[in-house]
Amino acid sequence: MLDESLRQRLEALNRERISAPAVRPRPTAVAPQVPKSRRIDPPHTKQKHHALLERGEVVSNPRGTHLMVSLPASELWPDGDSFLQARHEQLLQSIDFESDDIRQSFIQAFPSRFVGLDLETCGLSGSALFLVGVARFHDDRLLVELLFARNYAEEASVLCSLSERLAGAETLVTFNGKSFDWPMVSDRWRRYLLDREAPLPDLAHYDVLHHARRRWRDTLPDCKLQTIERMICRRSRTCDIAGHMIPGAYDHYVQTGQTAEMEQVLYHNAVDLVTLVDMAMRLAG
Structure with missing residues (x-):
């Protein structure tokens, strides 16, 4: 039998509130500091x-x-001028001056009376255009001219400069231009009433896309410009921007003045023009 004093102490302890064992608190997780979303200029824009x-x-x-x-x-295109000259001289030996083939018209107009054209726009038909790329010969070398609207209000001025470059040309060279580029130019031309001052010239239109499809549709996975550039012209570009990103890139440039993506767009257009002329000459034979 337990000692009476011991029993009383045990009962007293039983009635006391027992504290929970001390538990070391877990350190509070500190959320990482997430910077606000911003566009970072990719390193390749420094090239x-x-x-x-x-x-x-x-x-x-x-x-x-x-x-x-x-x-x-x-x-x-470092070897471009020599390639175009040699190819043109070769084609002149077999040209049929009586033919109405548009490729023959291009050979006759080359180099001084043809203009290559490529647009960058804010979307599909009816939207603004902000960049008109022109390829033409000047001082015996192929020149790329990028007519760029720094904001939406400069579109009419870009079109006016295009008019000066079309004067004296006989053949227009495009890639899918019959469906997109030339109708777009015509639509914006009328919008600014430029047709009242200087109607668009009636040029022979050499749309390279249609001839490329006939020539290479059975040998290439598709006839997109960059596919032909890579597999036929044997050139691959770097630092390019996807076409579907271009309208957003321009709007971002207008709103913020940041130039990184716009540099890519200008480069994209310039290379498209070089490849356009290269393909036009390859397909002219």
Whole structure:
């Protein structure tokens, strides 16, 4: 039998509130500091061929001002001028001057009376265009001219400068231009009533896409411009921007003035023009 004093102490302890064992608290997780979303200029925009906006000059005409970037195509296609000259001389030996084939018209118009055209726009038909890329010969070398609207208000001035470059041309060269580029130019031309001042010239239109499909549809996975560029012209581009991103890139540039994506867009257009002329000459035979 337990001692009476011991029993009383045990009962007293039983009636006391027993504290829970001390537990070391878990350290509170600190949420990482997440920076606000921002666009980061990719490293490749520092490369030489992406300093295009810095090379631009402001052009004034009756419809206002815009930026023009002019560069020799040889910067993008080092052997281009010699290839075009040799190929043209070869084709001249077999040309049929009585033929109504558009490719024959191109051979006759080359080099001084043809214009290559490629647009960058804010969307599909009816939207604004902000960049008109032109390829033409000047001083015996292929020249790429990028007529760039720095904001939406400069579109009319860009079109006015395009009019000057179409004067004297006989053949227009495009890639899918019959379906998109030329109808877009015509629509924006009428919007700004430029047709009252200088109607668009009636040019022979050499749409390279249609001839490329006939020539290569059975040998290439598709006849997209960059597929032909890679598999036929044997050139691959770097630092490019996807076409579907271009409208958003322009709007971002207008809103913020940040140039990283816009440099990519200008480069994209310039390379498209070089490949356009390359394909036109390859398909002319």
